Amino acid sequence: MRTRYQRAFDHVTASDRLKQEVLTMTRQDKEMLRRRIPKTALIAVLIILVLAGTAVAVSVPGLQDWFRQYWQEATGRTDMTQVQEDAIGKMTQSVDTSARPEGTEVGTPKAGGRPAAGHSTPAENDKPEEEPAAGGAESIPNGTGAIAEADKPAAEAGIAVTLESATVGEKHLWILLHVSGTFEPGKMYTFERSELIGAPEKVYTDLGIKIGKSLSFSRAGCQVLEDGSLQILAQYQSPDPNADLTAGGEFCLHLEDLLMERELVLKGEWDIPFSLQQAEPLPAIELEHVALPIPGLEHTDGIDFQEAQVTATGMELICDGRYAGFPLWTDVALVLTDGTEIGTSAAHASWEGEAEASRWVIDYTWKVPVTLEQAASIRIEDVFVPLK
Amino acid sequence: MQGEQEFNIAAERYLDMVYRIALNWFGNVHDAEDASQEVMLRLWKSESVPEEEAHLRYWLVRVTINVCKDLSRSLWRLHMVPLTEASAKSYPSDTESREVLDEVMHLPKRYRVPLYLFHYEGYSIQEISELLKTNPSTIRTRLSRARNMLKSQLEEA
Numbered sequence: 021m022r023t024r025y026q027r028a029f030d031h032v033t034a035s036d037r038l039k040q041e042v043l044t045m046t047r048q049d050k051e052m053l054r055r056r057i058p059k060t061a062l063i064a065v066l067i068i069l070v071l072a073g074t075a076v077a078v079s080v081p082g083l084q085d086w087f088r089q090y091w092q093e094a095t096g097r098t099d100m101t102q103v104q105e106d107a108i109g110k111m112t113q114s115v116d117t118s119a120r121p122e123g124t125e126v127g128t129p130k131a132g133g134r135p136a137a138g139h140s141t142p143a144e145n146d147k148p149e150e151e152p153a154a155g156g157a158e159s160i161p162n163g164t165g166a167i168a169e170a171d172k173p174a175a176e177a178g179i180a181v182t183l184e185s186a187t188v189g190e191k192h193l194w195i196l197l198h199v200s201g202t203f204e205p206g207k208m209y210t211f212e213r214s215e216l217i218g219a220p221e222k223v224y225t226d227l228g229i230k231i232g233k234s235l236s237f238s239r240a241g242c243q244v245l246e247d248g249s250l251q252i253l254a255q256y257q258s259p260d261p262n263a264d265l266t267a268g269g270e271f272c273l274h275l276e277d278l279l280m281e282r283e284l285v286l287k288g289e290w291d292i293p294f295s296l297q298q299a300e301p302l303p304a305i306e307l308e309h310v311a312l313p314i315p316g317l318e319h320t321d322g323i324d325f326q327e328a329q330v331t332a333t334g335m336e337l338i339c340d341g342r343y344a345g346f347p348l349w350t351d352v353a354l355v356l357t358d359g360t361e362i363g364t365s366a367a368h369a370s371w372e373g374e375a376e377a378s379r380w381v382i383d384y385t386w387k388v389p390v391t392l393e394q395a396a397s398i399r400i401e402d403v404f405v406p407l408k
Numbered sequence: 409m410q411g412e413q414e415f416n417i418a419a420e421r422y423l424d425m426v427y428r429i430a431l432n433w434f435g436n437v438h439d440a441e442d443a444s445q446e447v448m449l450r451l452w453k454s455e456s457v458p459e460e461e462a463h464l465r466y467w468l469v470r471v472t473i474n475v476c477k478d479l480s481r482s483l484w485r486l487h488m489v490p491l492t493e494a495s496a497k498s499y500p501s502d503t504e505s506r507e508v509l510d511e512v513m514h515l516p517k518r519y520r521v522p523l524y525l526f527h528y529e530g531y532s533i534q535e536i537s538e539l540l541k542t543n544p545s546t547i548r549t550r551l552s553r554a555r556n557m558l559k560s561q562l563e564e565a
Binding site for chain 1: 415416419420423424426427428431437441444445448449452480502504505506508509512517523524527528558
């Protein structure tokens with residue numbers, strides 16, 4: 021008699037792709053195999069950028085709506101405060117640059133019945149599998165497809181990806197993407213590969229490696245719009261502790277192969293060149309010598325973080341290099357003055373400079389940008405660190 | 409490993425186990441896949457792989473745990489993927505199993521791996537303590553706490 025636990029794990033199997041890769045391992049060069057290991061850390065590729073699109077510092081309703089939704093879920097309030105809305109508006113830049121596969125640039129595909137940006141709120145339910153997908157399911161062959169053109173290359177299907185807008189922090193970006201076509205509601209869509217070319221990389225000259233970083237996608241960040249097209253809120257967190265994305269610059273978002281629930285539904289590559297304008301540096305609260313227990317070793321002395329910096333988009337903790345590699349805390353939040361908490365959506369750690377010879381920097385991203393006027397403390401597991 | 413055929417048989421037989429252990433360790437699919445591939449690479453490259461079935465299985469569990477530890481410490485591994493992203497093809501589509509896995513993945517990592525090795529792979533507390541280089545009493549405590557948290561999932565169906 022098998023338990024529910026055992027039956028659940030009976031279903032957990034390595035993907036066909038992984039199996040295939042493993043079974044062809046004996047015929048491949050070892051170094052070629054190892055290149056997959058830093059899956060979220062892509063080696064930089066030098067690409068000539070064709071710059072297009074002019075960023076304009078305006079508040080973009082699409083991104084605001086996504087943040088409003090997250091804010092409501094996190095705080096239980098119906099509205100963001102005006103101060104909060106204004107702060108996000110200042111950090112958000114319209115981009116509106118599109119690409120079709122093979123880099124053919126097109127105009128914005130907003131024509132054709134797309135709803136107004138104000139309607140593009142994320143799904144309220146983060147567990148769509150609990151609700152049957154509404155409409156369109158009958159047209160999906162074998163229940164696995166997502167789009168009418170799923171069996172065609174993206175170029176043939178004419179699918180355009182538009183980078184609509186970006187909210188910019190020092191080391192964090194929120195990017196709102198729109199994908200033309202017809203998609204199945206309630207599914208999680210991601211790109212198999214993504215790279216923000218032009219963003220600062222972490223370079224370890226002594227080790228001879230460069231670390232880039234791909235975008236993060238989430239189920240809650242996918243929304244099929246009324247016309248069947250897809251909107252995706254993706255996040256980027258710089259691997260370089262010294263990065264400052266608010267300085268602006270010219271970038272190219274490289275995307276490959278659209279997946280639905282990790283299954284390939286649209287093969288193609290999109291290169292979206294775009295500019296970010298220089299923005300005002302974000303206000304920061306800086307702390308010194310914050311003592312925190314080491315995860316899993318709470319009985320020890322803990323770590324003295326020489327510096328901590330909290331901004332509207334995240335938090336950076338800096339400690340001595342001898343603590344490098346300790347497990348990151350998973351339960352971290354910014355506590356607001358009214359007691360509500362904004363959790364983190366991602367974290368990253370790396371050496372500040374050279375490996376083994378510099379300080380260790382841990383960077384967390386808040387789920388939503390938050391004005392520091394509302395911040396009271398940070399909570400790391402059970403430890404509260406006041407900010408004022 | 410002696411030859412391609414032996415490797416392929418071992419990979420077919422044990423890749424899922426390696427992947428599940430890694431998934432329990434990391435709590436996300438990307439890292440679990442990377443670890444699984446590294447384990448299989450070590451299997452292919454190793455010149456001292458046990459031939460006997462049970463020993464080979466134990467060897468793979470040990471290597472998987474070592475690889476997970478190594479990758480956890482590595483420079484590029486130190487990122488956190490939200491658990492919502494862990495939902496993947498390898499996750500079951502039926503609601504009950506998905507709920508169980510969601511609950512399991514919300515347990516602390518130090519509970520997940522012993523739980524899996526004990527309740528799915530059938531290793532004893534002594535064996536798990538040797539594999540994880542942890543005191544048997546600590547393993548016993550972790551299993552007990554994990555069971556309390558997942559009581560209904562671990563009851564006989």
